[in-house]
Amino acid sequence: MARPKSASHDLRRDEILDVAANCFARQSFPAASMNDIAAACGTSKARLYHY
Known part of the structure; x- marks a missing residue:
């Protein structure tokens, strides 16, 4: 079973972008x-590759 994404995943990805x-x-x-x-x-x- 896959782990769910953390609540801050999308925010962190946007910061990296x-x-x-x-x-x-x-x-x-x-x-x-x-x-x-x-x-x-x-x-x-x-x-970086993770996000």
């Missing part, structure tokens, strides 16, 4: 890396 958009605007899409986005979010790349 906002940070990623800022990274893309600052560095350009091709230049921004998962490491850059993870560092800006203060999290790991694995967590």
Whole structure:
């Protein structure tokens, strides 16, 4: 049986998308890396993939 999503899942995903958009605007899409986005979010790349 699958675990249900946490109540804050959608909020956290939206925060990550906002940070990623800022990274893309600052560095350009091709230049921004998962490491850059993870560092800006203060999290790991694995967590980004989770969301």
